[in-house]
Amino acid sequence: MKKANTDNQILVIFGSNGDLARRKLLPAIFQLFLDNLLPEQFAVIGAGSQVKDETTYREDVKQSLYEFAKKGVDENPDKIAEFLQMIYYKKVNNKTEEDFGALKAYIDHLSVTIGITQNIVYYFSIPPFLYEVVAAHLVKLGLNTEENGWKRIIVEKPFGYSYDSAIDLDKKLHAGFNEDQIYRIDHYLGKETVQNIMVTRFSNGFFEPIWNRKYIDRIEITASEKIGVGSRGGYYDTSGAMRDMIQNHLLQVLAVVAMEPPSVFDSDSIRNETVKVLQGLRPIKSNEIADYVVRGQYISGQVGNEVQNGYRQETGVAPNSKTETFVALKVFIDNWRWGDVPFYIRTGKQMPERVTEVVIHLKPAPHQLFKQLCLTEPNNMIILRIHPDAGVAVDFGMKIPGAGFKVQNVNMAFHYSDLADKKISEAYERLLLDAMIGDSTLFARADAVKASWKFVDPILEAWKNNPEIPLYFYESGTWGPNESNALFGYKFVKWRQPFEKFKTED
Ligand code: BG6
Numbered sequence: 001m002k003k004a005n006t007d008n009q010i011l012v013i014f015g016s017n018g019d020l021a022r023r024k025l026l027p028a029i030f031q032l033f034l035d036n037l038l039p040e041q042f043a044v045i046g047a048g049s050q051v052k053d054e055t056t057y058r059e060d061v062k063q064s065l066y067e068f069a070k071k072g073v074d075e076n077p078d079k080i081a082e083f084l085q086m087i088y089y090k091k092v093n094n095k096t097e098e099d100f101g102a103l104k105a106y107i108d109h110l111s112v113t114i115g116i117t118q119n120i121v122y123y124f125s126i127p128p129f130l131y132e133v134v135a136a137h138l139v140k141l142g143l144n145t146e147e148n149g150w151k152r153i154i155v156e157k158p159f160g161y162s163y164d165s166a167i168d169l170d171k172k173l174h175a176g177f178n179e180d181q182i183y184r185i186d187h188y189l190g191k192e193t194v195q196n197i198m199v200t201r202f203s204n205g206f207f208e209p210i211w212n213r214k215y216i217d218r219i220e221i222t223a224s225e226k227i228g229v230g231s232r233g234g235y236y237d238t239s240g241a242m243r244d245m246i247q248n249h250l251l252q253v254l255a256v257v258a259m260e261p262p263s264v265f266d267s268d269s270i271r272n273e274t275v276k277v278l279q280g281l282r283p284i285k286s287n288e289i290a291d292y293v294v295r296g297q298y299i300s301g302q303v304g305n306e307v308q309n310g311y312r313q314e315t316g317v318a319p320n321s322k323t324e325t326f327v328a329l330k331v332f333i334d335n336w337r338w339g340d341v342p343f344y345i346r347t348g349k350q351m352p353e354r355v356t357e358v359v360i361h362l363k364p365a366p367h368q369l370f371k372q373l374c375l376t377e378p379n380n381m382i383i384l385r386i387h388p389d390a391g392v393a394v395d396f397g398m399k400i401p402g403a404g405f406k407v408q409n410v411n412m413a414f415h416y417s418d419l420a421d422k423k424i425s426e427a428y429e430r431l432l433l434d435a436m437i438g439d440s441t442l443f444a445r446a447d448a449v450k451a452s453w454k455f456v457d458p459i460l461e462a463w464k465n466n467p468e469i470p471l472y473f474y475e476s477g478t479w480g481p482n483e484s485n486a487l488f489g490y491k492f493v494k495w496r497q498p499f500e501k502f503k504t505e506d
Contacts (some may be wrong), residue, residue: 006436007119007150008041010107014094014134015125016046017060020156024187025125026061027069028428033083034072037433041116047092047103057089070426094130100137107143118149121435128158132172139176154183154435157248158239159444162460163453170446179446183435188249189256189442190427190434193386193416197256197358198270200384200392207382208261210362212337218488219257220344220359220496221250224351228298228308228476229325233316240323241295242456245347251278251452252444253386254343257358258333267441271448278451282332286462289469293459294484296326298350301475308350308476322463322471325349328484328495329459344487346495350476355498356386370397370407379409381496390424391415 011029013021032038046057062080065073073080090106092099111118122138124131135153138144144151153173160166173182188194201207210216223245229236236244255274262269284292299310311317311325326348332340362380381395393413400406416424434442463469472481485494 006037006039006433008039008116009119009121009149009436010043010045010110010116011121011123011432011436012045012047012103012107013123013125014047014092014130015123015127016057016089017048017050017052018125020125021046022060022064023068024426024428025123025432026064028426028432030065030069030080030083031072031426031429032433033086034076034079038086039436041114042086043110043114043116044087045103045106045110046087046089048089049091049093051091052089054087054089058084058087061087094126094134094137097137097140100141100143104141104143119151120149121152121154123154124156126156128156128161131155132169135173135176144176144181150181150438151177152181152183152435152438153177154185154432156185158243159184159248159449160453161238161243163450163457166449166453170449180440182446183431183440184444184446184449185431185435186248186252186444187427187431188252189444190429190431191386192424192430193384193390194253194256195442196392197253197384198259202261211360213339213341215362216341217361217363218342218344219361221253221257221346221357222359222495222498223250223347223356224353224479224498225347225349226303226351226354228311228350229314229317231315233314235316236325237317237321237323241325241327241347241349242460246327246329246345247452247456248444248449250345250347251281251455252448253358254331254345255448257360257384258338258343260337267439270441271445275445275448275451276335277333278448278455280333280335280338281451281455282334283455284329284331284459286458286466289459289462289466291330292487293327293329294472294481294487295324295463295469296328296348296472296474296481296484297321297323298325298348298476299473301350301477303350303352303477310476311350322467324463324471326351326472326474326480326484328480328487330487344495346480346484348474348480351479352477353498354388357498358384358386359496360384370399370405379407389415389417391417 013025015021029044061084065080088110090103092103107118110116124134126134160169201211255277258277259273260276262273297311301308312319312321328344328346331343331345333343360382379395379397383393385391385393391414393411395409395411397407398410400408431442472483474481479495488494
């Protein structure tokens with residue numbers, strides 16, 4: 001990351017004692033501080049519902065850094081002490097108007113005592129049902145006005161629960177904030193390796209000419225997780241994998257993989273292209289669900305050395321829950337580039353490995369001169385590995401040394417870890433800094449959020465209204481229900497085993 005030209009500002013974190021703030025936001029801000037990327041005058045106000053004084057909160061922040069900051073903690077006690085001087089605390093009950101009045105007075109006081117202009121980023125690290133409540137309080141007390149400095153809000157996912165609720169939330173936020181003040185965060189877009197998909201495609205002359213229906217047979221996007229829902233059962237049971245991972249993260253990745261090249265690289269041009277992909281998703285009708293979507297739920301099973309709970313035994317989950325912890329779907333994008341190229345997307349919890357990757361399967365050579373060792377699979381693949389062992393690999397056929405002309409697949413790979421002198425920033429570091437600078441390129445725009453809800457809504461409705469649509473159970477520690485392979489329609493084509501080719505050092 002480059003040193004940013006960032007205005008002096010205040011970052012107010014609503015939900016400052018919560019999990020996200022402790023695990024991700026505060027360590028990310030600390031890292032920006034270590035990298036010398038924060039503005040000269042900067043303050044964080046933790047706005048949480050607990051009554052606390054500044055000293056206690058600073059101590060809590062210190063603990064969070066020791067627990068969750070990846071590096072820089074043990075070696076930098078002085079830096080931590082310096083960092084903590086920028087941290088303040090104000091008790092704010094998100095539902096109480098007087099508390100927002102007190103927050104306003106506190107901001108006024110702080111901006112005078114430490115001499116910071118009231119450029120303010122408000123981070124909504126709170127349960128989604130509070131987004132509109134907090135926004136309304138800010139507006140009512142004039143904390144959104146820009147007379148004495150710009151104002152921005154960062155809104156976490158999920159943005160809405162359905163198409164209608166997303167539109168409703170959007171209207172409520174727009175009552176006090178313009179679109180260019182609203183930053184809808186999707187941490188997948190903050191991942192270096194997701195951004196690299198654009199660079200791989202658009203900075204090289206040789207990928208883009210084959211990046212279309214003429215040369216590509218199909219594209220797979222996998223995001224598998226080794227963990228279950230853990231302590232988030234209560235949230236997850238009302239969400240499920242479709243709302244938690246597909247509607248936002250994976251459709252955004254799909255959009256980046258499938259977008260047209262923009263003519264210039266700026267926020268609007270890029271987001272104009274990604275939204276076209278989402279608007280071009282072919283709707284899946286309720287009578288097509290069985291052919292296009294497979295849902296699953298994990299049951300007890302062995303992951304590594306441990307036997308894991310089934311989903312229905314997790315805390316906060318209804319004992320007869322039909323919430324999906326696995327989804328696989330086949331998607332088409334109706335445009336000239338992608339006409340009839342299937343995109344297969346899957347995500348699931350409690351699977352054998354944590355892997356996120358995009359696999360571009362190319363069509364076979366038009367005439368097969370040589371004997372392939374594997375006759376059923378075309379051997380050309382481009383693998384964009386997002387996690388772990390981030391990198392890019394190309395698979396192609398090579399002659400097996402010796403008599404005859406037998407062909408075997410080999411793999412040419414670039415691993416980010418080889419760039420020893422470069423550190424890969426955490427997604428939240430990048431996104432927080434972008435919001436502080438005012439660059440919304442990597443944030444989801446309202447039209448994109450609406451388009452992705454428009455696509456997933458009919459599937460969620462069909463599941464709700466037709467209980468006969470199967471929910472397949474899969475054992476923890478497996479790659480999900482076998483039925484997900486049926487989406488390919490050919491007996492010999494299956495989901496790629498992620499570690500088969502792109503060997504990891506995880
Ligand atoms: C979050 C989801 O947005 O993304 C989680 O709510 C999921 O359920 C997580 O575990 C996955 O993110 P990552 O960066 O670990 O792939």
